[in-house]
Amino acid sequence: MSTSVLSRYRTAFAEALAQALGVPASEIEPQIKPADPAHGDLSFVTFPLAKAQKKAPPAIASSLASAVKVPGLEVAATGPYVNARFATQPFSSEVIDTARKEGPAYGHGDDGKGKTVVLDYSSPNIAKPIAFHHIRSTVIGHCLANLYRALGWKVEGINYLGDWGKQFGLVAVGFQEYGDPARKEEVGHLIEVYVKANKRAEAEPAFDERAREFFRRMEANDAEALSLWQQFRETSIRDFERIYSRLGIRFEHIEGESRYQGKMEPVIEEISQKVGVKESKGALVVDLPYAEGEPPVMLKKNDGSTLYATRDLAAATDRYERFQFDKALYVVAKDQQLHFKQFFLVLQKMGKPWADRLVHTYFGRVQGMSTRRGEVVLLDDVLDQAKELARKKVQENIEKGRIQTDNPEELSEQIGLGSIVFGDLRHNRTSDYAFDWEEVVSFEGHTGPYVQYAHARTCNVIRKGGGAPASFDGALLTLPEEQALLRVLARLPVVVREAAEQYEPSLVARLMLDLAAAYNRYFTAGNQERDKRILVEGNDALRAARLALTDATRVTLASGLTLLGIPTPENM
Ligand code: ARG
Secondary structure, eight states: OOOOHHHHHHHHHHHHHHHHHTSOHHHHGGGOEEOOTTTOSEEEEOHHHHHHHTSOHHHHHHHHHHHOOOTTEEEEEETTEEEEEEOHHHHHHHHHHHHHHHGGGTTOOOTTTTOEEEEEOOOOBTTSOOOHHHHHHHHHHHHHHHHHHHTTOEEEEEEEEBOSSHHHHHHHHHHHHHOOGGGTTOHHHHHHHHHHHHHHHHHOHHHHHHHHHHHHHHHTTOHHHHHHHHHHHHHHHHHHHHHHHHHTOOOSEEEEGGGGTTOOHHHHHHHHHHTOEEEETTEEEEOOOOOTTOOOOEEEOTTSOBOHHHHHHHHHHHHHHHHOOSEEEEOOBGGGHHHHHHHHHHHHHTTOTTGGGEEEOOBOOEEOOOBTTBSSOOHHHHHHHHHHHHHHHHHHHHHTTSOOOSOHHHHHHHHHHHHHHHHHHTSOTTSOEEOOHHHHTOSSSSSHHHHHHHHHHHHHHHHHTTSOOSOOOGGGOOSHHHHHHHHHHTTHHHHHHHHHHTTOTHHHHHHHHHHHHHHHHHHHOSSSOGGGGTSOTTOHHHHHHHHHHHHHHHHHHHHHHHHHTOOOOSOO
């Protein structure tokens, strides 16, 4: 796939400067910065050169400016800077043609060809309420999977279910007390049972001991205990699947902690040989120089049962053997930082050459996402509630004649999903944020529906204009709003790469907001009545150029929203 228009100009500018200076281009390229928009697009500052050559910066800048000639760049000196501006042509046509030619794959590339990334995301616990952090993990992980796949990486997405541990004991013994056998296949019911059993276990040690005993039977391969566990597990997976399909998520692998059941002895053995283990209060822990007050990495409890860390150590090794990954990302809440830091360190001490390829791509907390059902959050409820709020907005807008749709039901679902997913992804991954229902479903502001609406608007303009033209003259796109819009469009390929490198979906989300805003300014500015500005009457050439720009905007919004995991309705 072609390199982006922006990076092509950047490289050409750097090469021309390098040639004029007689130095390698690789030395200049990192020094090219965005220009002050009043003076151009790219900028090179001459202070360091002036110092070395003992000359005045403006003199160097002006002699460089006259030496540098790049087709499509207008180069000029401003004080100590050599600035370059993209000429209206061919820049306008290049940006539009690239977007339209690449279509849904605009912004993609093959940078990651031959490389593999393992992405551990979503990873809820079975028969336990799904928490906010699983929602974040699911939407962030989905977007990262899309970004890496778009850049040509082989993505091994793993839904690493919490399907092993004492909580099954709680559900099992809880079921004997509170369960309704007729509702055994209902996840909501299992969760109710879990919540009750968990409360009781906290207050009543004997009950807690029964749960532990059940889990011990599971670890000891007791057929009866395992068959009950298997049923609960299947019920939960069926339920999760429904949600994932609503979100358009497909995992390459759905497996869980139970995969490592009975396979942990060799790992413990290897750790004891290469790193060392010791006993602490009857438990087996890794012998590391722990900081004051730092809890040790436990491999086995005093009753011999294994732990989360033991299983993660086994899982990382197993994943490397299966996939020989170049990167392995764990999309897991910030609260688990210590866990990841510690188990990554153990792998390093074990001498695993791939240990430094593991990254805990953690995220902050969300406050306020609870639904009317109350304390127990089901992702399904969150999506349903968003859909309901979206339905109200859709209804209102239909009545006001602002939107047309022949399928308000489907549209409400799409907008609901857009609200939740965008409402999360627009925040920096690592920061905490407060979730606000009214805000996320609004059609205005920094929201998913706002961006979805801009996309539908481009579709609508194109429909009204009788389709997008095959050819057009980019030189006609001289309005400041057009030139500003083109510069936002051109950024998608750059931003997709930055977002993947920094594991930061918010960069794509923010570009989408900029893009929607730039298009809306274009659409509504001027005195013409709304879309008349684009569907110019009596000037076919201008109308064709503006429709082509609208089409490139449509493509870019669709590509970006799809990467975020958000549906792109054409009518709303
Ligand atoms: N199931 C865990 C939880 O809910 C998250 C698992 C994350 N992945 C991992 N490899 N530890 O907290």
